[in-house]
Amino acid sequence: MVEFFLQSDIDEIAERLDSRQRFEGKTVLITGARGFLGRYFIEVFKKFNRSYFNNPVQIIAIDNLITSGQIGSKFVEDPNIDFMEHDVVKKLNIEQPIDYIIHAAGIASPHYYKKYPIETLEVAIIGTQNMLYLAKEKESKFLFFSSSEIYGDPNSANIPTPESYRGNVSCLGPRACYDESKRVGETLCYIFQQKFNVHTNIVRPFNFYGPGMQEEDFRVLPNFASKIKSKSPLKIYGDGKQTRTFCYITDAITGLFKVILDGKKGEVYNIGNPSPEVSILDIVENIQQVLKRDIPFDVIEYPESYPSGEPYRRCPDIQKAKDGINYIPEINFNEGLKRFLTWTNENYEGK
Template sequence: MDRLIEDELRSLSGMLGDIALRFEGKTVLITGAAGFIGSYIVGVLQELNRSRFRRPAQIVALDNLITGTKESGFFDLGDPNLVFETHDVTKPYLRDIRPDFILHGAGIASPVYYARYPLETITVAVDGIRNVLDLARRTRPEAVLYFSSSEIYGDPDPAFIPTPEDYPGRVSPTGLRACYDESKRLGETLAMVYHRQFGVPVTVVRPFNVYGPGMRRDDSRVLPSFLNAALDRRPIEIHRGGAQTRTFCYATDAVNGFLRVLLLGRPGEVYNIGSDAEEITMRDLAKRVEQAAGEPLDIALAGYPEGYPVGDPNRRCPDITKASRELGYAPTISLEQGLPRMLAWYRLLRSVDRPSG
């Protein structure tokens, strides 16, 4: 395992503190386990097994391996406490296991991919959560976590930025991004129906712009695009004048938040997880990438690449008051700290020609 990844997973283990002991000796099922976030979750569970647990957690990792990879380096495939299965979440999972915890992270999340495969995006999102909820109804785990998205808020009214969980959203059901946004909204509805009608202990998390090592180089979202341009010494291209703003949450901060939602969140509730520390324009973000790269780069205005679904929000910033108050969630890693780590990861991938992860 690379030193960079070891540092990430040890840091994350420390962030979790004593709440991580809830996983000791338990069976944890993860869908989307070979993706960006799933790899961190599998990896930190293995780190906890190595360093803190007397009775190891048993990890059941599911992924169809279409966009994810088992070769990211975040987890050990030879671990006897890990069962990795190639599985399509649009089909029921029928193995005879009784997971104590279920985390459902499988889905198509990159705008370029869901613009290219809109029907598949809807099918994976809706059938996937339905199958997971049916599994939970049958096996009665302690807790279930559904990964929704900050995209369900659409383009919020400025009066609702930072955006709280009770904001109902301003989303076009007919826009190019609707296949993702609306299917995630329906996923939340299904989760709440199963909680109220069948007592499934499901909690929903809405991630906001997570970044860090492990994110695919060909993801086409803003930071992979900017960092690849910097490494190629190409102009960093910004769209719509670069005035739109985002906040960015480093991966270890985000996964710490996600696991706190699973372990400490109230079933039937929704939690924003992200960073509210610095809302930054895309133009200024390009300058930060230039600083992290350590050399001058051209920053150019450009149209969206072919196949990119236009209609992204003007601003996105979470209100994390609820997660802070109820879960003790507090992101700590700034862009100044996080960008060099992600850049170092991309440099490492290029040096060894490893899959994107």
Template sequence: MKVLVTGGAGFLGSHLCERLLNLGHDVLCVDNYFTGSKRNVAHLLSNSGFELMRHDVTFPLYVEVDQIFNLACPASPVHYQHDPVQTTKTSVHGAINMLGLAKRVGARILQASTSEVYGDPEVHPQPESYWGKVNPIGFRSCYDEGKRCAETLFFDYYRQHNLDIKVVRIFNTYGPGMHPNDGRVVSNFIVQALTGQPITIYGDGAQTRSFCYRDDLIEVMLRMMDTENGFTGPINIGNPNEFTMLELANLVIELTNSKSKLQFDPLPADDPKQRQPDISLAKDKLSWEPTTQLRDGLTKTISYFDGLISSGQYKPQ
């Protein structure tokens, strides 16, 4: 098939492109390189089935494809808060443009939504039936509400135009290929530990996250796209094993043999206290659950970041 991946030069998008090529598909990778990088897909350029296009999804795109994976949007707070208006436009206008394309060519389209649609949840763990607790005017709202609106658009196109949609809600994901300056907790802790800086913990470190390794996440996204029974989602994809920030920091220090000390800073506004997916639906509908343990995934990710730092590719900000 001919498959379009928006945000295809990003952390997850580049690995998705690689998997799709390995499955024998032709892949059109679209990215405006705000957070993505040509370096992430440079090894794919020699593949005759791969095409790279610089494009911003807030503008219409006219191509012929069979499937669309819509991953375009900065996903870390430091990046999506840099230009919050553009972040909202990417989620909302980008969804409208990609849905319009899917409608025109009759393509199946998958939306990479997020656990942030649940906000600071009052239900734990979070099932897909939970509507969330989101601040609509906060610093994180450009991303949270943008993704919520994108889901609305997907289901309105499904109901109004009978479009073939799939919606996945991605929980915290990590692995080789992450942006070293994306401000996410895994990349922050690893870079700080490898460079001997204090490891920054916000609040008391008791807040929790659930970390899913990159390869596990790409696998379930592919399974979701290939479902033929009319199942639309939304469906949670992520690792249900929950860790506190203190536990993660101490594990990173152990795996890197770092001398870094812990530094406690004030908690950012609207930072969720808990985040853990209920993946019962993914187990039932897709026969999927993650297989990579946090220690194993972190070891591979640390090796990747160590290579960036030792080769001089990492530039502190």
């Protein structure tokens, strides 16, 4: 059976969470439970139950399986996990109490939100509203997964980008279905917090990566890893000078847990690694350093399947998360790449 994670990563996340005991005996509902991030939450909770808790945390895992893929998509039987195949766009009836709702359902890959634009809008708007009503009913703490995409294409004066930046986003175009849906989702969280006193928090992830990403995710690092596995030249879209920062999955999940546990009511937090800011061409150099060999690549036009209008720079200001929830990324880019590429070499087919 293919493992979508490195057990050492799960152990590392669990060890870094000093406040983990606050989950003991609680019930957590996770949407997007078979997605990249949802599966990590579940594995960390399973680790808590095995190693730290006498009274286990109970998981209600929800997913409609539209983009969940195959790697690690099936759960091993676990008495503390109740999986439900369900689309959050439809109302969900849950009888038992729920202490936390982690609303991670969504279509995050540009390839897939271009393919499923209506579904992308619906899950972030209708699905979020449904989950917020459930949080209101159950008096649950609610975590909404927004995106760094809500900032659009910031000007240089707003990079690194703080949570206070209002964005430079177009409501028209192939990326708008994702960007605007997340902005509406944030507004819904604000309304439910103000009107119904729901304890909401919003996270804006910045380019998370790590073991468990689907080979056909179509974002840059899985694309590169797949080509390396197949011994084919890497394909760089555009001029390769667009820049990003990347956050390894252990730092990402640790930060997300910290928001759930310690985030101030109604607040939004950037979660990511602010350095290094690297171009796509730089990433090739980093990969060559990690693998200690030359990697051929071609610079090509964007494919039709990839939505145009990609932001030129993307880098988070995480000072608010540092000060408010003690969020400090620990894994440097080359170390994260080493772990990721070791895993993809074992688990990708090469396409």
